[in-house]
Amino acid sequence: MQHQPxxxxxxxxxxxxxxxxxxxxxxxxxxxxxxxxxxxxxxxxGKLDPQxxxxxxxxxxxxxxxxxxxxxxxxxxxxxxxxxxxxxGGGVVTDLGGFAAASFKRxxxxxxxxxxxxxxxxxxxxxxxxxxxxGLKNEIGAFREADAVLISTTFFDxxxxxxxxxxYAEMLxxxxxxxxxxxxxxxxxxxxxxxxxxxxxxxxxxxNVKRNIVVQDPFEKGLRRALNLGHTAGHAFESLALHRxxxxxxxYAVAWGLVVExxxxxxxxxxxSTTLYELADYIYRHYGVFNITCxxxxxxxNYMRHDKKSEHGxxxxxxLAEPGDVFTGCVVDEESVKAALDIYRDLMxx
Amino acid sequence: MQHQPxxxxxxxxxxxxxxxxxxxxxxxxxxxxxxxxxxxxxxxxGKLDPQxxxxxxxxxxxxxxxxxxxxxxxxxxxxxxxxxxxxxGGGVVTDLGGFAAASFKRxxxxxxxxxxxxxxxxxxxxxxxxxxxxGLKNEIGAFREADAVLISTTFFDxxxxxxxxxxYAEMLxxxxxxxxxxxxxxxxxxxxxxxxxxxxxxxxxxxNVKRNIVVQDPFEKGLRRALNLGHTAGHAFESLALHRxxxxxxxYAVAWGLVVExxxxxxxxxxxSTTLYELADYIYRHYGVFNITCxxxxxxxNYMRHDKKSEHGxxxxxxLAEPGDVFTGCVVDEESVKAALDIYRDLMxx
Numbered sequence: 001m002q003h004q005p006x007x008x009x010x011x012x013x014x015x016x017x018x019x020x021x022x023x024x025x026x027x028x029x030x031x032x033x034x035x036x037x038x039x040x041x042x043x044x045x046g047k048l049d050p051q052x053x054x055x056x057x058x059x060x061x062x063x064x065x066x067x068x069x070x071x072x073x074x075x076x077x078x079x080x081x082x083x084x085x086x087x088x089g090g091g092v093v094t095d096l097g098g099f100a101a102a103s104f105k106r107x108x109x110x111x112x113x114x115x116x117x118x119x120x121x122x123x124x125x126x127x128x129x130x131x132x133x134x135g136l137k138n139e140i141g142a143f144r145e146a147d148a149v150l151i152s153t154t155f156f157d158x159x160x161x162x163x164x165x166x167x168y169a170e171m172l173x174x175x176x177x178x179x180x181x182x183x184x185x186x187x188x189x190x191x192x193x194x195x196x197x198x199x200x201x202x203x204x205x206x207x208n209v210k211r212n213i214v215v216q217d218p219f220e221k222g223l224r225r226a227l228n229l230g231h232t233a234g235h236a237f238e239s240l241a242l243h244r245x246x247x248x249x250x251x252y253a254v255a256w257g258l259v260v261e262x263x264x265x266x267x268x269x270x271x272x273s274t275t276l277y278e279l280a281d282y283i284y285r286h287y288g289v290f291n292i293t294c295x296x297x298x299x300x301x302n303y304m305r306h307d308k309k310s311e312h313g314x315x316x317x318x319x320l321a322e323p324g325d326v327f328t329g330c331v332v333d334e335e336s337v338k339a340a341l342d343i344y345r346d347l348m349x350x
Numbered sequence: 351m352q353h354q355p356x357x358x359x360x361x362x363x364x365x366x367x368x369x370x371x372x373x374x375x376x377x378x379x380x381x382x383x384x385x386x387x388x389x390x391x392x393x394x395x396g397k398l399d400p401q402x403x404x405x406x407x408x409x410x411x412x413x414x415x416x417x418x419x420x421x422x423x424x425x426x427x428x429x430x431x432x433x434x435x436x437x438x439g440g441g442v443v444t445d446l447g448g449f450a451a452a453s454f455k456r457x458x459x460x461x462x463x464x465x466x467x468x469x470x471x472x473x474x475x476x477x478x479x480x481x482x483x484x485g486l487k488n489e490i491g492a493f494r495e496a497d498a499v500l501i502s503t504t505f506f507d508x509x510x511x512x513x514x515x516x517x518y519a520e521m522l523x524x525x526x527x528x529x530x531x532x533x534x535x536x537x538x539x540x541x542x543x544x545x546x547x548x549x550x551x552x553x554x555x556x557x558n559v560k561r562n563i564v565v566q567d568p569f570e571k572g573l574r575r576a577l578n579l580g581h582t583a584g585h586a587f588e589s590l591a592l593h594r595x596x597x598x599x600x601x602y603a604v605a606w607g608l609v610v611e612x613x614x615x616x617x618x619x620x621x622x623s624t625t626l627y628e629l630a631d632y633i634y635r636h637y638g639v640f641n642i643t644c645x646x647x648x649x650x651x652n653y654m655r656h657d658k659k660s661e662h663g664x665x666x667x668x669x670l671a672e673p674g675d676v677f678t679g680c681v682v683d684e685e686s687v688k689a690a691l692d693i694y695r696d697l698m699x700x
Contacts, residue, residue, distance in 0.1 A: 064418070075484055103453070106480060106491045107569070130456060134425055141456045142492060219457070 013044040025084035033057040036089030070100040090116040091123035098129030102144035115155040117167025166251025174209040179324035225328040230258035236303035280347035363394040375434035383407040386439030420450040440466040441473035448479030452494040462496040465505040467517025516601025524559040529674035575678040580608035586653035630697035
């Protein structure tokens with residue numbers, strides 16, 4: 001897989017123009033959803049005059065109907081293999097737009113411009129494109145990296161705080177995967193300056209952690225499982241919340257999942273107590289608590305055993321000996337998982 | 351793009367078993383259409399017990415509806431990224447099945463077993479997968495080579511002669527692209543032994559011509575246009591025939607297109623007369639004649655100018671100085687194309 005250029009800039013129009021100079025196209029299309037459409041007013045496309053394709057927002061629209069709509073608009077707009085698609089939006093736009101581009105005429109070039117922190121730090125980079133199909137998430141898609149990614153924090157100042165924090169949890173994860181210093185900077189960051197250059201610098205560091213992992217494992221054969229840190233327990237919380245009829249943002253689930261998996265890391269890989277308590281305290285103060293009782297253990301254990309990363313129904317985690325010292329594919333026994341849930345409740349003052 | 355194994359064998363069950371040993375899968379699926387289904391009786395899958403997916407035949411069914419049906423059957427059959435799809439059939443099965451595999455869960459492995467000469471020599475090798483969409487052929491798809499291809503002439507003995515000859519035209523094209531000796535063997539071949547080992551040996555030589563070109567240009571950036579020999583004029587004949595309501599097999603159109611483009615090769619690249627006359631005579635005897643008059647020139651010229659290989663509405667051909675000495679992207683003036691059509695009519699005794 002080629003090394004894609006990722007530009008970090010808060011001068012969006014200028015940087016986009018520079019970036020597009022290296023991607024000459026006979027026709028340019030821009031994909032937005034009804035949420036991200038608003039940021040078009042912040043971008044000057046110069047003489048480019050792209051054709052705008054608007055899709056309905058939300059994960060429920062990340063489906064074949066919407067994909068067909070994009071294909072049809074590319075076709076009716078005269079897109080050829082020399083055309084370019086610019087995806088401007090959150091994860092739904094970059095995932096679906098990426099697959100539309102990867103499959104139209106067997107592949108046209110595309111650029112991602114994430115407008116949420118979560119998509120900047122996660123979906124826009126790494127080449128996982130796709131749609132949901134017949135009830136399963138990301139069931140149809142392709143591994144295909146964007147030809148370029150433009151990341152700017154200027155898009156984030158209108159985002160609700162929950163959305164920012166949701167993305168920030170993935171940044172914390174990347175910090176823990178990299179080293180203590182990277183992680184430390186994140187828990188010291190002052191949240192009051194979302195659109196400023198300090199967050200942009202932290203974001204650049206964070207995205208590079210992911211990129212370095214993806215470059216070594218583009219098709220998710222092994223190493224990339226490191227990115228699963230916090231997600232085995234996090235997905236279980238997410239599923240339980242959904243089952244309760246009170247869905248929680250993905251990043252919040254990951255944050256609470258990181259606490260559970262840091263506990264397991266202490267138990268099994270001797271992660272030091274200070275790091276664990278510091279993390280639990282940070283999550284408690286910024287994300288609050290996901291409430292569970294012993295009665296939820298059975299369901300949570302079941303969700304974890306059926307995680308898609310668990311091939312044989314075992315409990316499979318990514319664990320840390322210390323920040324930056326990562327073990328993937330750790331199989332953990334059921335008693336230890338239960339003990340970790342107990343300690344999670346202690347740490348969260350439940 | 352990786353170098354895919356292509357096995358040429360008339361011991362189908364044994365060779366398939368050997369080939370699948372290198373592609374261990376948790377579940378195996380076989381895709382056939384209602385035409386190719388019959389060859390399943392010729393294949394012993396041993397203890398594999400694959401799940402069979404049957405789709406309706408023909409190019410009109412190479413569409414999104416059929417693709418969805420395959421995705422759904424893979425899903426309900428419990429396919430994971432460690433599963434395998436074996437496409438057994440003509441070009442529709444290998445094109446659509448290849449794209450189904452390339453896109454299911456962002457890509458599972460697949461094997462092609464072509465059951466027509468045309469798909470063996472053309473569609474099954476080279477990584478072009480896809481479906482027709484909204485009236486345009488192969489509009490949606492991916493470049494993705496099969497993980498292995500098994501080619502056997504034993505499947506061809508029940509094919510109608512027209513089908514065999516249609517595929518054979520692409521072999522003639524490959525011969526002309528390679529060298530005189532390869533081409534000569536083809537026009538000396540005795541058609542009475544279709545399922546025998548002699549055709550298998552010729553086919554191996556022919557497929558390797560294509561493979562050597564594809565390996566050098568997997569994404570069709572330039573060199574691969576060599577494979578377009580015979581196709582600019584051939585597609586025009588095919589379109590005209592369709593317009594007349596009397597469709598002709600693709601390979602027949604290519605055969606007659608080869609004659610027109612050999613005439614242009616003589617006019618512009620000094621291809622020797624003996625090769626031209628020999629080719630024209632061979633095509634005349636085996637494929638008969640596609641009838642055209644001066645009144646058809648306007649339509650034919652229009653089709654040629656709008657060929658998808660002509661980016662700017664010019665007449666664009668692949669031409670030969672001699673067999674094996676290939677020039678791609680030759681822009682030819684309108685008078686020369688008309689003159690070539692005149693000479694085609696002479697050579698075809700029209």
